[in-house]
Amino acid sequence: xxxxxxxxxxxxxxxxxxxxxxxxxxxxxxxxxxxxxxxxxxxxxxxxxxxxxxxxxxxxxxxxxxxxxxxxxxxxxxxxxxxxxxxxxxxxxxxxxxxxxxxxxxxxxxxxxxxxxxxxxxxxxxxxxxxxxxxxxxxxxxxxxxxxxxxxxxxxxxxxxxxxxxxxxxxxxxxxxxxxxxxxxxxxxxxxxxxxxxxxxxxxxxxxxxxxxxxxxxxxxxxxxxxxxxxxxxxxxxxxxxxxxxxxxxxxxxxxxxxxxxxxxxxxxxxxxxxxxxxxxxxxxxxxxxxxxxxxxxxxxxxxxxxxxxxxxxxxxxxxxxxxxxxxxxxxxxxxxxxxxxxxxxxxxxxxxxxxxxxxxxxxxxxxxxxxxxxxxxxxxxxxxxxxxxxxxxxxxxxxxxxxxxxxxxxxxxxxxxxxxxxxxxxxxxxxxxxxxxxxxxxxxxxxxxxxxxxxxxxxxxxxxxxxxxxxxxxxxxxxxxxxxxxxxxxxxxxxxxxxxxxxxxxxxx
Numbered sequence: 001x002x003x004x005x006x007x008x009x010x011x012x013x014x015x016x017x018x019x020x021x022x023x024x025x026x027x028x029x030x031x032x033x034x035x036x037x038x039x040x041x042x043x044x045x046x047x048x049x050x051x052x053x054x055x056x057x058x059x060x061x062x063x064x065x066x067x068x069x070x071x072x073x074x075x076x077x078x079x080x081x082x083x084x085x086x087x088x089x090x091x092x093x094x095x096x097x098x099x100x101x102x103x104x105x106x107x108x109x110x111x112x113x114x115x116x117x118x119x120x121x122x123x124x125x126x127x128x129x130x131x132x133x134x135x136x137x138x139x140x141x142x143x144x145x146x147x148x149x150x151x152x153x154x155x156x157x158x159x160x161x162x163x164x165x166x167x168x169x170x171x172x173x174x175x176x177x178x179x180x181x182x183x184x185x186x187x188x189x190x191x192x193x194x195x196x197x198x199x200x201x202x203x204x205x206x207x208x209x210x211x212x213x214x215x216x217x218x219x220x221x222x223x224x225x226x227x228x229x230x231x232x233x234x235x236x237x238x239x240x241x242x243x244x245x246x247x248x249x250x251x252x253x254x255x256x257x258x259x260x261x262x263x264x265x266x267x268x269x270x271x272x273x274x275x276x277x278x279x280x281x282x283x284x285x286x287x288x289x290x291x292x293x294x295x296x297x298x299x300x301x302x303x304x305x306x307x308x309x310x311x312x313x314x315x316x317x318x319x320x321x322x323x324x325x326x327x328x329x330x331x332x333x334x335x336x337x338x339x340x341x342x343x344x345x346x347x348x349x350x351x352x353x354x355x356x357x358x359x360x361x362x363x364x365x366x367x368x369x370x371x372x373x374x375x376x377x378x379x380x381x382x383x384x385x386x387x388x389x390x391x392x393x394x395x396x397x398x399x400x401x402x403x404x405x406x407x408x409x410x411x412x413x414x415x416x417x418x419x420x421x422x423x424x425x426x427x428x429x430x431x432x433x434x435x436x437x438x439x440x441x442x443x444x445x446x447x448x449x450x451x452x453x454x455x456x457x458x459x460x461x462x463x464x465x466x467x468x469x470x471x472x473x474x475x476x477x478x479x480x481x482x483x484x485x486x487x488x489x490x491x492x493x494x495x496x497x498x499x500x501x502x503x504x505x506x507x508x509x510x
Contacts, residue, residue, distance in 0.1 A: 014352075016375060016400065016455035016456060017455065018455055018456075018508050018509050019055035019056065019455070019456055019457075019509050019510075020053070020054055020055060020056070020450060020456065020457040020458070020504050020509040021049070021054045021055055021056025021057060021058055021225075021227065021456065021457075021458050022049065022052075022054055022056075022057065022058070022458065022459060022460070022461050022464065023058040023059075023404075023407070023408065023458055023459065023460040023461065024045070024057065024058075024059070024460070024461040024487070025059050025060040025071070025408070025473065025483075026038065026042060026059055026062065026084050027083070027084070027110055027483065027486070028461070028473070028485055028486050028487055029041040029042055029045060029486070029487065030486060030487055030488060030489040030490075030491065032101070033086075033087050033088075033101065033102070033115075033118070033119075034102075034110065034111060034114060034115040034118060035083055035084075035110045035112075035115045035119075035486075036084075036486060037083070037084045037085060037086040037087075037211075038084050038085065038086050038089070038208070038211040038212055038214075038215050039086025039087070039088045039089045039211070040086070040088055041492075042086075042215050043215065043218050044492055045057070045492050046215070046218055046219045046222050046224050047222060047492075048492035048493070048497055049222070049224050050222040050223060050224055051497050051501065052496075052497040052498075052500045052501045052504070053500070053501040053504040053505060053509070053510045054224065054500070054504065055223065055224065055225060055456075055509075056224070056225050056226070056227050056305070056456065056458065057219065057224055057225070057226050057227065058226075058227035058229075058307070058458055059226065059227070059228060059229065059303075060072075060229050060408060060473075061074060061228070061229045061230070061231055062080055062081055062084065062212070062228065062302050063075070063076060063077065063078075063079060063080070063081060064076060064079050064080070064081045064082060064083075065081060065083075065483070066235050066237055066238070067235065067237070068479050068480065068482065068483075069110075069112045069482070069483050069484075070474075070482065070483060071229075071231075071483065072231045072309070073235045073276075074231075074234070074235055074238060075157075075160070075161065075164075075235065075237070075238050075239060076153070076157045076160075076238055076239045076240060077231075077234050077238070077240050077295050077298070078150075078153035078154075078157065078239075078240075078294075078295065078298045079153070079154075079157050079205055079208075079239070080205060080208035080209060080212065080302070081208070082119060082123060082204040082205075082207075082208060083115055083116065083119050084208060084211075085119065085123065085204065085207050085208055085211060086211055087101050087119075087122050088101075089211050089214075090122065090126050090207065093135075093136050093139070094135045094136050095125075095126035095129055095130060095135050095136055095207075096122060096125060096126055096129075100122065100125060101122070102118050108486060109484040109485060109486060110483070110484045110485075110486060111484075112483075112484070123200065123203075123204050123207075124200060126203070126207070127199065127200040127203045127204075130143075130203060131199060131203070139206075139210075142206075142210075143202075143203065143206050146202075146205075146206045146209065147202055147206075150205070152294065153239075153294070153298065154202060154205060156239050156242070156243035157201070157205070157239040158198045158199075158201040158202045158205075159187065159190060159191060159194065159198060160172065160238075160239035160242055160243070161197075161201045161239070162190075162194035162197035162198045162201060163175060163179060163190060163194065165194075165197055166193075166194060166197070171236070171237040172237060172241075172242045173236075173237070173254065173255065180254060181254070182242070182243070209301070212302060225303075225304040225305060226302070226303040226304050226305070227303055227304070227305045227306070227307060227354070227458075228299055228300075228302050228303025228305070228306045228307065229306070229307045229309060230295070230296070230299050230306050230307065230308055230309060231309045231310070232260075232308065232309055232310040232311075232313045232314070232317075233260045233274065233276035233277075233278075233279075233310075233313075234276060234277075235276060236256060236259075236275065236276065236277050240291075241277055244291060246280070246283055247279060247280055247283050247284055247287070247291055248277045248278065248279060248280055249277060249278045249279070249280050250277065255322070256277040256278070256322045257278075257322060258278050258319045258320060258321055258322055259273070259274065259275045259276060259277060259278065259320050259322050260274045260275070260276040260277075260278055260313070260317065260318065260319075260320070261273045261274045261275070261318050261320045261327035261330055262274075262310075262318050262327060262359055262360070263318055263327060263328070263330060263360060264327070264328060265359055265360065268476060268477035270326040270327065270328050270477075271318075271326060271327030271328055271330065272327055272476055272477055273320060273324070273325075273326055273327040274327075278317065278319060281335065281336050284336065284340075285336070285339070288343065289336075289340055289343045289344070292340060292343070292344065293343065293344060293347045293348070296344055296348060296351075297347075297348065300348070300352070304352060305352045305353070305354060306352060306353050306354070307353075307354040307356055308353050308354065308355055308356060308374075309356050310356060310359075311355035311356050311357050311365070311369065311374075311376075312357060312359060312360065312361055312362075312365045313335055314335045314336060314337065314340060314341075314368065315334070315335055315337055315362075315364050315365045315368045316332045316333060316334050316335055316362075316364070316365075317332070317333055317335050318330040318331070318332060318333075319331055319332075319333045337368060338368060338371060338372065341372050351372070351374070353374050354374070354375055354376075354377065354402050355369045355372075355374040355375065355376050355377070356377055357369055357376040357377055358377055358379065358382075358407075373400070374400075375400045375401050375402050375454075375455060375456070376400075376401050376402070377401065377402050377403075377404060377407075378391065378392050378394075378397050378401050378402070378403045378404065378452070378454060379392055379403075379404045379405075379406060379407060379410070380392060380394070380403070380404065380405050380406070380445050380448060380449055381405065381406045381410050381411075381413065381416050381445075383431075384424060384427045384428050384431065385424075385427065386427075393431070394448055394449075394451065394452045397452045397453050397454045398453065398454070399453050399454065399455055400455060401454040401455065401456075402454060402455065402456040402457075402458060403449045403452040403454035403456070403457050403458070404449065404457075404458045404459065404460075405442070405445045405446055405449050405458075405459045405460065405463050406459075406460055406463065407460070408460065408473045408474050409474055409475075409476050410460075410472075411469055411472050412442070412460065412462040412463060412467050412468060412469060412471050412472055413441050413442040413445050413462075413463045414438050414439060414441055414442055414463075414466055414467060414468045414469075415438075415468045415469030415470075415471075415472060416441075417435065417438045417441035418438035418441075418468065418469070419469075428441075431448075432444045432445065432448060434447075438468075439466070440466075442463040442464070442466050443466070443499075445459075445463065446459050446463060446464065446500075446503065447503060450503050450504065450506075450507045450509060451507055457507075457509060460473075461487060461491070462485075464496045464500060465487070465491060465494070465496060470485075471485050472485065473485050
């Protein structure tokens, strides 16, 4: 039976037990609608994970992507991505007719421009039928309840998106001065003028959370839990910044004073200039971190366990002058530290959080992570070099951690090994003698990750499928060509599931 968009009942956080899972963003699922979604392929993927003995499905953020289609540059920290709404489930609910769907090949890279047009057309059709009382009348009370329960973020988000549509997609900083500063009279007028578009965006959110709730219930029935992803920063062009300018470091014209990034590292010689506005942590503290409490609660509506992206930024963050062309000119500035997490814990209880502690990690960052009892991350692709004390080497792993072959920011293991120098390949083979060549590099890395003492072991799906660099999800420091990879139709029925189930059982991760 179809679920409602009412709040998903969250189970209390439990201590991590020895288990395993796979990393695959929802957009990467196959299907006939140009992009992976929350429909039949997602439910089939949960079944495949269960057959393979996996406990976790890790995704990237499920928020509506903005600049560059990145889920880490979203229009809202609270909303769901309308592109993930399943047309097939909308047909099931009587909102669409089967002959209105644009059937395409089941796989192939995501063409975001085409998908946005197609999904927008279908969602408009569904809304017009529903709003006109011609379809799914039984969903009316659930929709109204959803609007009431989620009003704290939904009202600002739907007005923001309606105005964005009315301005041809322009960012809020380019709207009229009255709307930029959120003049009360201008907002009232905009709500009257954009009521139809506001309703359509609210209905899309209702469908997203309704379908996600169905998926989570199915996952729970199969013993599969979802790991979500919470980016530390939000996009400047977002409902969050537009609606809460007092919580960010903005000047009188509401332009960023400084922006986020990271210093030069192995991924990028000039650092990564993310461009996100920085939080005014003093203002956050005065409001008792209410925005953060609401944000984590919203994320836990989407997942059982949450990866806090760029955890080190809570101890100290890289502050870059807004006019700087690269991140090289930044400096470290102290973050809120433990105070924020103590507030979150008092409001929510034990925190089901993974600390993404990659990059420039200092003793104070480790102390913060450990004082909170949060598991950190270990990535095998970062392990091999001349230092036997490298924390990413499996013999240095600790139980309260999550071990990965690689992440969405890494090349696939096959691609990574193929790009190594002869010297670095020799180092890998000293540790993993089974690695004969690039083509056969992934499974020895998976085995070593599953053997680790880390509580949870995770591998990207690209590794269990043995795929090369063409299947890479993201290349940090590049603005185009990312987030587009999709798995081929039938990938979830391959022989990898039995092989992974055997490894998972052998190393006690069932």
